[in-house]
Amino acid sequence: MPILPIADPADPRLAPYTSIREKDLTSGHGGRFIVEGKVTLETLLRRSRFKVESLFLCETRLEPLADILAHVPEDVPVYVAPQDVMDDVAGFPMHRGVLACGVKGEAKQDAALILSEVEGRARAARGASFDFAQDEPLPSTILMLSDLSNHDNVGACFRNAAAFGADAVLLDGRCCDPLYRKAIRVSSGASLWLPFAHGGSGAEMVKAAQAAGYTVWAMTPRADAAPLGSLPVPDRLAILLGAEGQGLPAELIAAAVPVRIPMAAGFDSINVATAGAIALGHAFAARA
Amino acid sequence: MPILPIADPADPRLAPYTSIREKDLTSGHGGRFIVEGKVTLETLLRRSRFKVESLFLCETRLEPLADILAHVPEDVPVYVAPQDVMDDVAGFPMHRGVLACGVKGEAKQDAALILSEVEGRARAARGASFDFAQDEPLPSTILMLSDLSNHDNVGACFRNAAAFGADAVLLDGRCCDPLYRKAIRVSSGASLWLPFAHGGSGAEMVKAAQAAGYTVWAMTPRADAAPLGSLPVPDRLAILLGAEGQGLPAELIAAAVPVRIPMAAGFDSINVATAGAIALGHAFAARA
Structure with a gap:
């Protein structure tokens, strides 16, 4: 050196x-x-x-x-x-x-590629004892971010994803860079090692996750969404978070399972990374 | 005007x-x-x-x-x-x-006073139908902060307390001011209306809450703490959070019920306000 x-x-x-x-x-x-x-x-x-x-x-x-x-x-x-x-x-x-x-090198922009790597690692971890023929779904949680423009929030999302054992983070092309200096720091370094893909539209990201067998929970304060805790945690869960302020667009919510975090009446606002932490923590505890 | x-x-x-x-x-x-x-x-x-x-x-x-x-x-x-x-x-x-x-005016520094006001409001809300003679505990959640020195975190704690319907926030004298400009902004204004007391030692704060009938959950990553979700949510719950980085001191944990948020091995670190949000959200959902 x-x-x-x-x-x-x-x-x-x-x-x-x-x-x-x-x-x-x-x-x-x-x-x-x-x-x-x-x-x-x-x-x-x-x-x-x-x-x-x-x-x-x-x-x-x-x-x-x-x-x-x-x-x-x-x-x-x-x-x-x-x-x-x-x-x-x-x-x-x-x-x-x-x-x-x-x-940054050849940053892996492709969501499907990241998800197949997650799958490969999970199967490898099971080793020879795993019977591929049965094609049994291996439990996995991923975090998906659409249109998050604040580096602190993107960094905090990575930190929370790491804390609750998520296998990967997918970001659509409207999100800011998780390798921005402040995002790395707020992530406690998680954006340096947790696999992520960054690019494409939110709709493409949702489709890629669904094609890989993930059930997508679109987190939204909408009253008609299912309360977190009322749904069984699927073996493959993708937690989808939308922009600070306006939240997820209606078409992404419609393409997924709308899920809300129960809150006090008249104050349906928590930070987007905090909402992600609550959903990730819930899934982690349910699997444990 | x-x-x-x-x-x-x-x-x-x-x-x-x-x-x-x-x-x-x-x-x-x-x-x-x-x-x-x-x-x-x-x-x-x-x-x-x-x-x-x-x-x-x-x-x-x-x-x-x-x-x-x-x-x-x-x-x-x-x-x-x-x-x-x-x-x-x-x-x-x-x-x-x-x-x-x-x-700021006569800032209410006294935890016991704030808690008696919470009690008074809860009883008033029940109105004439409430039988005081039975002295039945009225459900209440409060958030308690010890030694939080970061204004963003204190602001975020207030925002989360408001989102999950906490009745009050108690801060010991080592915490920074929730009426600092940035703390107010991050709280979404919650520190302007959510009752709080600010002063005294952490031990005094815990005693005041216990004297008012609250069970204190000391949030800590310690392995011997009870996992959140393994405990019934008491009618009167005080969620206690400690300093960024080092967490709660051992003597405060010993005076309370140690509770941990289950996390992935090797990454036992989430932001203190985020930990508070998870505990508050859990209590809110359990009461709902």
């Missing part, structure tokens, strides 16, 4: 780290993503499905992070600078002093 | 609105609090338990807000200014163009 001291904030090797907040506002970011902080760095190094390109640390963090840095691949450069140089590069105070750059 | 045009950002009548972000950092704020945005303004005017002192609006918002402004008490001044003057006063761009100032 090459440790490379940096003295000049204009050093071209730090280009991925310059003016981070402005980069946040542009989509794509050259196919890279940035993680910040110790917890997400450790996730990136130990558990991520993405390639690490480089690390950029404040010099005071090198020693305290020694255990984590042992997981840095040999060919990945670790740039190290004094606090003021780091702040200059990033464009704002980097109190945590821990940044890393990853490569 | 006097409409008072303002042209000078230094107008002394706007003192409560100057440099809002700096005021956020100082506790007390002269016994006042600031709300921003249309939704929380409407809550402040129509449902709040606190007195409105003044409004401060961008001139372009006067007409669109006419319906809401009909609820402004006659003696409350409405200051109106161009966008640039408003931005100058607040110290940052006030895109929403809607601010108001309220008075």
Whole structure:
């Protein structure tokens, strides 16, 4: 692991780290993503499905992070600078002093592909004892997000999906990027390792899940929806959440099983990620 | 309702609105609090338990807000200014163009007092048909917060408490202020109308709830805690949440019934407000 001291904030090797907040506002970011902080760095190094390109640390963090840095691949450069140089590069105070750059690579955009991988892993986990001929459904829960534009909410959805053992997250093309810096942080790093697909329409996403045998619960406050808890949890459950504020469009609700979380009259509003957590937690407890 | 045009950002009548972000950092704020945005303004005017002192609006918002402004008490001044003057006063761009100032007044710091009010309201709602002599417990759920230092989390806890019909929120003295600008906004205005007490130690808070007949569920990821769903929901339930990160201290858990939310192995971490929502939602559904 090459440790490379940096003295000049204009050093071209730090280009991925310059003016981070402005980069946040542009989509794509050259196919890279940035993680910040110790917890997400450790996730990136130990558990991520993405390639690490480089690390950029404040010099005071090198020693305290020694255990984590042992997981840095040999060919990945670790740039190290004094606090003021780091702040200059990033464009704002980097109190945590821990940044890393990853490569999105061939992001798997295809929902059906992700679901077949989930299936493959589940069957592999059953091993030789599993009788494929019976084609018995293997229990699985996935989370599906349509039109979520807030990075905190997308990050929180990943965190909750991980906490309640969901196998994958599907996001339609109207959702924001789960590999945005803040989304990664709020997800506690879950968006780095939990399989996801991102793209297509909400209707296509619902169809892909149904084709893979999932029953889709469209979460909605509508009074005519079935109360969560009144329905048996299907072996294959996809929990579908819609946009902050307006919720799911009528046509997606109509294509699925409308499910509501019972709430006090006159206050039918909880955060979308919180609604997801309640539905995921319910399914997890029911299977346990 | 006097409409008072303002042209000078230094107008002394706007003192409560100057440099809002700096005021956020100082506790007390002269016994006042600031709300921003249309939704929380409407809550402040129509449902709040606190007195409105003044409004401060961008001139372009006067007409669109006419319906809401009909609820402004006659003696409350409405200051109106161009966008640039408003931005100058607040110290940052006030895109929403809607601010108001309220008075905390004699904030009820006493948990026992709040709980006796909850009891009184519940009995009043039962009316003459209720037989006081039987002293039958009336169902009630409250939320208790210990050492929550993040305003977003405190705000989200209030929003969730309101959504699931909790009767009150108790906060120990180590919690941050639920009337902080951002906490009010994240609460969807619930911290303006949901009764709360704020002060004292966590142990005192637990004792006050128990003295009022509440069973306290201490939410913790500890493996020896009872899984949520394995316990009957008591008629009087207090859900106790602890600090972000470290959770509840052992002595508070020991004074209560430890309850855990079943989660996937190796990922026992969800946001504290989300954990509260799951417990509150469970109790609400069980009573329904």
